[in-house]
Amino acid sequence: MMTTYTKAAGAPLTERQEARRRRILRATTRLAAQGGYDAVQMREVAELSEVALGTLYRYFPSKVHLLVATMYDQLEQLGGQLRRKPNKGLPPRDRVVDTLLRAFRGMQREPHLTEAMMRALQFADRSVSAEVDGVSRITTEMILDAIHEDLSVEPSTEELAVIRVITHTWHSSLISWLNGRASIAQVRLDIETVARLIPDEEPAAAAARAAAEDTRGE
Amino acid sequence: MMTTYTKAAGAPLTERQEARRRRILRATTRLAAQGGYDAVQMREVAELSEVALGTLYRYFPSKVHLLVATMYDQLEQLGGQLRRKPNKGLPPRDRVVDTLLRAFRGMQREPHLTEAMMRALQFADRSVSAEVDGVSRITTEMILDAIHEDLSVEPSTEELAVIRVITHTWHSSLISWLNGRASIAQVRLDIETVARLIPDEEPAAAAARAAAEDTRGE
DNA sequence: GCCAATATTGAAACTCGTTCTAGATTACGC
DNA sequence: GCGTAATCTAGAACGAGTTTCAATATTGGC
Incomplete structure (x- = not known):
């Protein structure tokens, strides 16, 4: 659960293949961090990661796949960091707001990278469902x-x-911010607003109530 | 306010130009309805609307601009329809849910068109801010x-x-549905869930309270 | 170690969004 | 009406994502 667990374990990947995969993701991250979505050009990624273009496409069947996989990769790292700071003592709602705002601050440090990954995530079509679901799950x-x-x-x-x-x-509000259509304050406000949907009871009580509701609902 | 009001009134557009613009939007709608985002190919749009490729680009500087403008156009029509059914008597929250679900049902009738417009909207970068803001405003x-x-x-x-x-x-939930990652029921549930953020007081009372809050906040 | 299957490479080719050019056509002020 | 500036047209050309292919290298099974 804490070690690198391959997304779908389609193929067991030899060591050199794993290394290639990592080189590709690293190159992608670098290019994205420098110039965002447009700067991630498949030929460039291939060159930077010292892999033939065809090989790049064998590992990631499209630019969007590649960037969504990169996002998954980044999220795994971020997840570890966030988990280390348990921000206990706050009510659940505030803990969520806190977590998201902390993630947001992280993204502000690499706006281009964030832009590249988020654009890809939003642009992804059905052919990327599996990968998008992975990101969704981890989030x-x-x-x-x-x-x-x-x-x-x-x-x-x-x-x-x-x-x-x-x-x-x-x-969505991240995208708005990246596109200059929303300020940082607005993103924060939107997060705080949506967090009101989280009940402010004790987690245990909430769980119990939710479980009860589960029985009748559907 | 109810007649066609040009988005930014940048240029007054002659009658023939207005006709060209409408032909372009119509062609775009047609192609999008048939095959979604990918089927909207600029050369095809140009041919279908009997306009040179260069002219198409003079009217809409990119495919994304074109599709966002199409969305704006569709929303204007949809808005008129929705306004005709005032669904009075319900509390505000239910009226909103009702409106959105009705819009959703409309979109289910043209999933490809919806996909084309929504993908473009989400993929739009800063250069399309003005047009995206237009869509945002009308929504x-x-x-x-x-x-x-x-x-x-x-x-x-x-x-x-x-x-x-x-x-x-x-x-976002519309996109999830279009990509097959969410069911219709899930979209409905998400809408009902987020609608809980709307206070269920009388509109007047809510407005008054909100105004008061406005004074102290920010 | 050897063979067959699979993976990688390098390079060309193809598609579609976008830009550019040169020559008509149209709109408009006088 | 006339001349000029803006617009439109047809088509070539460019750029980046994607596909394809023949040649070469690696891997896994025996």
Whole structure:
């Protein structure tokens, strides 16, 4: 769970292949951080990672796949960092806001990289579903971790819906900020606003209530 | 306000030019409805609308501009339709849900067209800010109309934040549905969930309270 | 170690968004 | 109406994502 776990384990990848894959992701991150989405040019990525263009396409079947995979990779690292600061003591809602704002601050440090990954994520079509779902899953886990101090509780349908809405808001308002259509303050306000959907009871009580609701709902 | 009002009135456009513009938008709509984003190819649009490629680019400086303009155009028509059904009697929250679900049903009828417009909207970068803002404005007005029976009230900052969050959710969950990553039921649930942010008081009372809050906040 | 299957390389080719050019055509002030 | 500036047309050309292919290298099974 904490070590590199390959997304779908389609092929076991030899050591050299794993190294190639990492070189590609590193090159992508570098180019994206410098010039954003447009600067990630497949020929450049291939050259920088010392891999033939055809090989690049064998590993990542499109530019969007490549950037979504990069996002997944970055999120795994970020996730580790965020988990290290448990921000206990706050009510769940504030913990979520705190987590998202901290992530946001991280992204402000690499706006081009963020832009490249977010544009790809939003532009992705069905052919990238699997990869996008991966990103979605890891994001959900991150928010879930922030809500529950106890990590073992099973999230309710209701809770998952709230988390989806939070994620939607998070992505869209990030895009607005990147495009200069929203200020940092506005992003923060939007996050605080959507976080109101999280009940402010004790996590345990909330879980219990949600579970009860789960039984009747559907 | 109800007649065709040109977005920025940059140039007054002669009659033939206005006709060209409409031909282009019509061709775009047609192609998009048939095959979605990928089927909207600039050469095809130019040919279908009987305009030279260079001219197409003079009217719409990129494919994304073109599709966002198409979305604006479609929204204007949709707005007229939605306004005709005032769905009175319901609390504001339900009116909003009702409006969005009705819009959603409209989009289900033309999934390819929806996909083309939404992908472009989400992919748009800063160079399309003005046009995206136009779409954003018309969407906000639509939701605002649904919240207030009285159209003349000035929206509060708080209310605008809620509307932004609703719009974010609306766009993102639509994309998820188009990409096959969310079911229709899930989109509906997400809309109902985010709508909980709308206070269920009388519109007048809500406005008053929001105004008061406005004074102290920010 | 050897063979067959698979992966990698390098380079050309193809597609579609976008730009550019040169020559008509149209709009408009006088 | 006339001349000029702006607009439009047809088509070539360019750029970046993607595909293809023959030649070469690596890997895994025996």
